[in-house]
Amino acid sequence: MIRKRSWLLLVVLLCLTTSLSAQYEIKVEIENSKDTCLLLGHYYLDKTYAIDTAWNNKGKFVFKKKNKKLEPGIYFFSNLKGRFCEVMIDDEQKMSLKTEESDWVGKMKVKGSKTAALYFDYMQANEPLNREYERLSKAKDAMTKPEYDSCLKTVQLRGDSLKSSFIESNPQHLLSKVLLATKAVQVPQMSVVQGENGQPDSTEWANRRWYWYKQHFFDNIDLGCSGLLRTPSAVFFRSYDYFWNEVMKYESVDTILVYAEQIIDKAKGSKAMTRFLIHNITERYLQSPVMGHDKVYVEMVKRYIKTGKADWLSPSSIESEVLRAEKWENILIGKTVPNLACPDEKDVWHDLYSMNNKYKILIFWSADCGHCSTEVPKIYDFYKQNKEKYNLEVMAVNTESDTAHWHKFIADKDLQWVNVNGLVANFDWREYFDVVKTPVVFILDDKNTIIAKNIQGDNIAKVMELLDEGKLKF
Numbered sequence: 001m002i003r004k005r006s007w008l009l010l011v012v013l014l015c016l017t018t019s020l021s022a023q024y025e026i027k028v029e030i031e032n033s034k035d036t037c038l039l040l041g042h043y044y045l046d047k048t049y050a051i052d053t054a055w056n057n058k059g060k061f062v063f064k065k066k067n068k069k070l071e072p073g074i075y076f077f078s079n080l081k082g083r084f085c086e087v088m089i090d091d092e093q094k095m096s097l098k099t100e101e102s103d104w105v106g107k108m109k110v111k112g113s114k115t116a117a118l119y120f121d122y123m124q125a126n127e128p129l130n131r132e133y134e135r136l137s138k139a140k141d142a143m144t145k146p147e148y149d150s151c152l153k154t155v156q157l158r159g160d161s162l163k164s165s166f167i168e169s170n171p172q173h174l175l176s177k178v179l180l181a182t183k184a185v186q187v188p189q190m191s192v193v194q195g196e197n198g199q200p201d202s203t204e205w206a207n208r209r210w211y212w213y214k215q216h217f218f219d220n221i222d223l224g225c226s227g228l229l230r231t232p233s234a235v236f237f238r239s240y241d242y243f244w245n246e247v248m249k250y251e252s253v254d255t256i257l258v259y260a261e262q263i264i265d266k267a268k269g270s271k272a273m274t275r276f277l278i279h280n281i282t283e284r285y286l287q288s289p290v291m292g293h294d295k296v297y298v299e300m301v302k303r304y305i306k307t308g309k310a311d312w313l314s315p316s317s318i319e320s321e322v323l324r325a326e327k328w329e330n331i332l333i334g335k336t337v338p339n340l341a342c343p344d345e346k347d348v349w350h351d352l353y354s355m356n357n358k359y360k361i362l363i364f365w366s367a368d369c370g371h372c373s374t375e376v377p378k379i380y381d382f383y384k385q386n387k388e389k390y391n392l393e394v395m396a397v398n399t400e401s402d403t404a405h406w407h408k409f410i411a412d413k414d415l416q417w418v419n420v421n422g423l424v425a426n427f428d429w430r431e432y433f434d435v436v437k438t439p440v441v442f443i444l445d446d447k448n449t450i451i452a453k454n455i456q457g458d459n460i461a462k463v464m465e466l467l468d469e470g471k472l473k474f
Contacts (some may be wrong), residue, residue, distance in 0.1 A: 005051050024070050024093035028077055031306040033059045035079040042075045045247040046233040069093060071272065072174060073230020088119035090174055090227065099184075107276040119175050120231075129159050174227045180220045181228060181235050187213050191325075214259070224269030229276055244284060253295045253474060260300065265452055276314055277306045291454060292474035295332050300323035327434050333474045336449045337362070337442070340429055342397060342420035345407060350395065350418050351426075358391035358446050359464070364422065364429070365439040367409035373440045378414055378457025379441070381463075390464055397422040397429065401436055441466065 010311060019222075030037060040052040040063045054061035054077075059253070061077070070089050078084035085104040087097065095112035106127055110117040132155050140148050167176040187209050195201035221228065221236065228236040246258050260281050267273040282305070285296035304310050313321070340362070341351035352360065363379065365372040368430045376396070376452050382392050394417040403421060410419050422429060433440060443452040443463070452472070455463050466472035 001473065013225065017365075022281070024064065024089075025067045025095075026077075026087075026093070027096040028054065028061040028063070028200070029098045030059055030101055030104070031099070034101070037061070037081055038063075038077045039286055040077050042070075042073055043232050044229045044230055045074075045237040060173070062086070062120055064267075071230060072225075072227035074174075074178070074227075074232065074235075087116050088174055089113070090115040092116070104149065115174060116376055118166075118170060118173055120227060122162070125162060125172065129155055150473070166338050174225070177222045177225045177228060178231055180222070181231075181239070183220045184239075185213065185216050185219050196236060197271075214247055217247060218263065223263065223266040223273055223277070226272035226441070228268040229272060239417075244281075254291055256293075256296050257299055260305075267353070268294060275310075278310055290331050291452060294328050295346050295474075296300070298325045298329050298332065320378050327431075329452060331422070331433055331453070333444070333453065336447065337444065338427060339448070340395070340397070340424040340433065343424055344418070344424055350420055350446060352444075355393045355395065355418070356446070357393040359393075360444040360446075361392065361394040361437055362442040362444060363394065363396045363443075364399050364435045365396060366398065367405040369438045370401055375386050375441075375457045377440050380413065380417065382457070382460050383417060390468060391465075392419060395420060399430070399435060 026040065034077060035056055036056045037053055040054065041048055041050040041078045043049075051063065052063045054063045055156045063077070071092055072088050073088075073092045075082045075089050076086045083104075085108070086100075089186075090113075092115055094115040095110060095116055098109045098111075100107040105120065105123050108120045108124070110120055136148065136151055137153065138353070142347070143151070163179050166173075166177060170176050190205060190208055192200045192202070193204040193208070195204070217239075221239065248259065251259075263415050264274060264281075267277055278300070282300040285293045285300065288294070288296070301321050302325060305318055306312065306325070308318075310318070329335075333378050337352070339351050339353040341349055343349050352362065361379065361383070363376070365376050367373070379394070383392060386392060395413065396417055396419050398419070398421045401423060403423070406421070410417075429435065433442075441453065441455050441460075443455065445451050451467055452463055463472065
């Protein structure tokens with residue numbers, strides 16, 4: 001019994017110790033400070049958040065929370081006028097920062113955190129270079145361009161040397177990760193490829209350079225370091241966002257998925273970064289307006305959420321994402337749609353598969369929908385002018401109960417295509433095609449396979465031209 005009680009006591013003590021070690025306490029002392037309070041905040045991606053307040057007690061401010069551990073990153077304390085001082089926080093979260101009102105960074109002394117101490121050592125060593133940059137900027141107009149460029153290069157080389165020295169001496173320090181992350185990758189020199197005609201093939205050379213750039217884009221960004229999430233946007237998020245918005249802009253869905261998997265694999269050492277990447281990439285392509293990108297969302301859900309890898313999500317959230325992805329999978333580009341059948345204004349039934357055309361446009365729309373009232377006439381104008389050229393037919397499905405308004409709109413706009421009333425149908429098209437807003441537009445081939453979707457009326461002519469020429473691939 002005594003032995004059991006001893007073990008229980010040990011467990012309790014361990015729990016208490018863990019709880020105590022999880023709290024943070026940051027003491028800031030500013031000699032001659034007149035501020036009534038300071039705010040503690042941190043960066044996250046492209047935003048900043050205030051998380052704590054400390055009141056002035058004879059120049060001393062204490063940020064403290066029980067049972068809360070700060071995530072690694074760059075934090076800052078700020079007065080109410082906007083003056084702030086950044087501090088780097090990692091595992092050591094009980095520290096004292098002592099400085100003077102005249103120069104918060106330059107006079108800073110740190111106790112209790114090697115991470116913060118090294119950070120301020122670097123910042124203070126960098127201060128003379130900042131002053132030199134300011135001096136050059138003011139003197140620029142009085143200098144010749146060669147003189148200015150030479151002086152600027154000298155200062156830059158000193159700065160690069162300082163960075164390299166810090167990184168070499170402290171490779172695992174968060175500041176080293178930050179300094180490296182801001183350094184763009186340099187594409188190496190590549191020999192020009194000779195074409196079949198013996199002439200230089202500049203296109204192939206450019207393609208090789210571009211491929212190398214994509215493959216090595218994150219070489220300087222340690223995706224296993226969660227601390228990068230809580231840094232100014234110029235450190236991590238701006239580059240990360242640029243990769244998806246610009247580097248992946250014209251890539252195929254399959255290529256995007258390959259890079260998504262590679263990037264997530266690089267973050268295996270960090271739960272926080274892995275969580276961010278899975279969530280961000282999934283949400284990014286859930287919201288993407290680019291045609292065909294919904295497949296990226298569907299695949300992300302199948303690979304990471306349905307499999308249980310997104311273990312931070314609640315069961316209800318997982319179920320919701322999986323159900324949506326399963327629904328969207330039915331209507332991805334390349335999927336064959338079922339044979340929809342509905343009656344027209346005269347109760348004559350029409351079905352999709354009986355329309356033996358090279359191309360078909362399937363529209364779900366409502367006469368009561370303001371957007372439909374502008375989009376449907378545009379699509380009809382295109383249809384009227386090009387139905388023979390493309391061997392094209394349209395099935396326009398009414399989605400709302402006000403059939404009188406539907407009849408009037410058809411008559412007023414003289415819509416002479418296949419108009420059918422979706423209120424009576426052979427299956428629940430609203431559920432299958434995920435019609436939650438209108439208009440919803442699908443372009444089908446002669447085998448009833450989706451080849452394009454969600455096209456705006458102003459763009460449909462160009463999309464049909466590219467499809468017919470075989471130039472539009474997903």
